[in-house]
Amino acid sequence: MATETHPYVGMWVTADDHIRQELLPTGRYDEARGTRRSAYTGRYEVRGADIRYWDDTGFTAGGRFDGDVLHHGGYLFYREGSPAHRQARTASS
Numbered sequence: 001m002a003t004e005t006h007p008y009v010g011m012w013v014t015a016d017d018h019i020r021q022e023l024l025p026t027g028r029y030d031e032a033r034g035t036r037r038s039a040y041t042g043r044y045e046v047r048g049a050d051i052r053y054w055d056d057t058g059f060t061a062g063g064r065f066d067g068d069v070l071h072h073g074g075y076l077f078y079r080e081g082s083p084a085h086r087q088a089r090t091a092s093s
Helices: 083-092
Strands: 010-013 021-022 028-033 036-047 051-055 059-067 070-074 074-080
Touching: 051 070, 059 074, 074 083
Parallel strands: none
Antiparallel strands: 010 021, 010 074, 021 028, 028 036, 036 051, 051 059, 059 070, 070 074
8 A cells, every 4th residue: 555645644753853754655755863864765555554664775664553653663753743743742851
């Protein structure tokens, strides 16, 4: 389903905005870490609430969406600008 539009397309960020992962509607993702743009890039596929990643270097990973929160690689990502993101930013300040 990577090339189909799904509700998770867009920017997902950690509470401190250090990691920023953009899920593109083309089935590609671009992840920045700190000031390092495009630190990780690759393709992804969403099935229901699950996401699977294939990094361009060959690394694979998975995650799960819970509303506006993405559990991935031991991190919590939030849909940028969502109430969950605003609450996480306030809690981490």
